[in-house]
Amino acid sequence: MAIKDSVNFTNLPSFDYEDAYVRRYPVTGAIAITALFIGALMKFDATRTNVQGAVGADDAVLEAIVVDLPDNTDVPSGANVKTVAVAMAGSFDKNTVKYADGTTPITAAGLARLRDMGIFIDPATPAGPFAP
Numbered sequence: 001m002a003i004k005d006s007v008n009f010t011n012l013p014s015f016d017y018e019d020a021y022v023r024r025y026p027v028t029g030a031i032a033i034t035a036l037f038i039g040a041l042m043k044f045d046a047t048r049t050n051v052q053g054a055v056g057a058d059d060a061v062l063e064a065i066v067v068d069l070p071d072n073t074d075v076p077s078g079a080n081v082k083t084v085a086v087a088m089a090g091s092f093d094k095n096t097v098k099y100a101d102g103t104t105p106i107t108a109a110g111l112a113r114l115r116d117m118g119i120f121i122d123p124a125t126p127a128g129p130f131a132p
Contacts, residue, residue, distance in 0.1 A: 021090070021118075022067055024083040025051040031100045033070060033082060039096040040066040041106070041114075042086050051086055053100025059110040063117055064088045065097055089118035097121055 027033040028045055031053030041054040042064040054062050068085035098104045106114070111121055 021088045022085050023088065024068075024085045025049070026081040026083050028052055031055075033084065036066050036069065036084060036100060037098075037102075038066055038069065039092070039098055040100040041097065041110070042066060042084075042100065051084065055099050055101050056103060056107060056110070058099075059107055059113055062110055062113045062119075065090075065092055065119060087119070091120040091122055094121045094123045 025044075026049075027036065028050040029052030036053060041058075041062055042051040043054040043058050043061040044050070044063055045052055051064060064086035066084050067087045070082035070084060094105075097106065099106070099110075106121060114121060
């Protein structure tokens, strides 16, 4: 499914978004799909068929960032569960990416794990209004 028009994540990519690898997965775990946001860090469950919201204690298993939230049309054929689109590679804005519980900053261990996975968090997009 294409990214919805209502989602504005222009500040999420920090450099070269064409290298991002994006797939949709159902969400399980303690953090509900309704509580997720664009830029939330995610991990996979034991079966690697679902994603879960990642918190600070999950630094060793970080693997993805939410780039699109569900809407009423993204229920896959034959399924009864909504999905989120997650990027598993690419460069993203440090001001937007947070743990799934909303906490920030990402720890050094978390940033190292993301780099190992091909996800780069850069301070490339200024926060607030920008005037040349």
